[in-house]
Amino acid sequence: MGFEPPQRLVRALGETYGDAIAAEWLGKLSELTQDALGHASLTTERVVAPGGRSSLVLLVRRSDGSPAALKIAPAFARPDLERDALVHWNGWGAVRLLETGEGGPLVLERLQPDVSLRSLPEAKALLEAAGTVRKLWVEPPVDHGFESVAARTARQATAMAEYGADAEAGALTAAALAAREELVAHSPETLLLHGCFRQGKVLSGERGPWLAVGPEPLVGERAYDLARLVRDRVEDLVAASAGASAARRRINKLADSLELDRERLRGWTLFRAVESATRALAAGRRQDAELLLEFAGWL
Structure with a gap:
């Protein structure tokens, strides 16, 4: 072939x-x-x-x-x-x-590779996403080989540190790294996580209406797993006149519906957004980085 x-x-x-x-x-x-x-x-x-x-x-x-x-x-x-x-x-x-x-x-x-949760209106997509991801949060198998949230984010933090003096990303990078240090110091749980959960990772199927695909599994707290979902459709959020308040409402709504601590979800959302932004800067994708940094600045 x-x-x-x-x-x-x-x-x-x-x-x-x-x-x-x-x-x-x-x-x-x-x-x-x-x-x-x-x-x-x-x-x-x-x-x-x-x-x-x-x-x-x-x-x-x-x-x-x-x-x-x-x-x-x-x-x-x-x-x-x-x-x-x-x-x-x-x-x-x-x-x-x-x-x-x-x-x-x-x-x-x-599954249907062309039909993900991104095909639904935002409110419905978030509701279905929440219902899907909660099923994945289970105790990991005994003697598993999955990386921990602390270990994965430590590697990411090392790569982010070089942007600490960057005129555009420096202040947010420092805030994100500080948030991570506080979060990993007192993690409340160790569950199996999807690791890369977002609307595009949930596809339509016959056995179930919506099923997750493409995990990058690790173990840790649920708030980390939900953080990437918070910034889904970030282009629409940034383009909206009330994008900042909409992002904060999304954090509160997801945290409340899944019984998570709002501040822990906010902290992981900040870290993961800035981490993605610094990777985009390193790859020369400045427009993507600017969107993510603007979003992170609202948090």
Whole structure:
């Protein structure tokens, strides 16, 4: 099967892992795809585009004709941890893993890749998102290998620190780093989290109306997991005349509906927004960074 990988995948892998590492894996992707299709006896319908930022997803048919999705990710993106999380959830609130072999690509139940919560009006989307993510917050398996929120954010904080003197991002970076220090010092719980939960990560399905996909699983407190959802559709928030008050109301509404501490959710929302902004600055995506910094400034 010859194809060009989606450009979003190419850009995101290069930004996250470096162009050389990304190029090496992308050069093998066609061969990896052929091997995966043959090993699982799958036939291809189409590549999902624009697709994910760390994996190639294909709509396929299994040997019995039933629909499925094949997800191929580089080992450095840790698809093994995604597999472990999906096995533990076993379809509860999340896409179901159809083949549970160790290592390699993931064969998943077929959802509707073009229908996510972003297709709904904002209020309805947030309601459905809250109902979905609460299902994922369970005790992690014994002897799990998932990273903690404290460990992941410590690595991110190290990368953020170089923007402490930046004229545009410096004050917000300092505030975000201070918020993180306070939050990790007294974490109230250790649950299995999605890790990258937002409206675009919840797709329509047949087994359930809305199911989460694409976890970057870790363990920690629920407020961290909800923080990325708070800034969904940030372009609309920034463009609105009452964007700042709308963002704060969203924090309060989500915190109250899921019984979370408002200030902890606000703190993690600040940290994750500024962390994303500094990554955008490092990648030269200044417009994205400016949107995120404006949003963070409201918090």
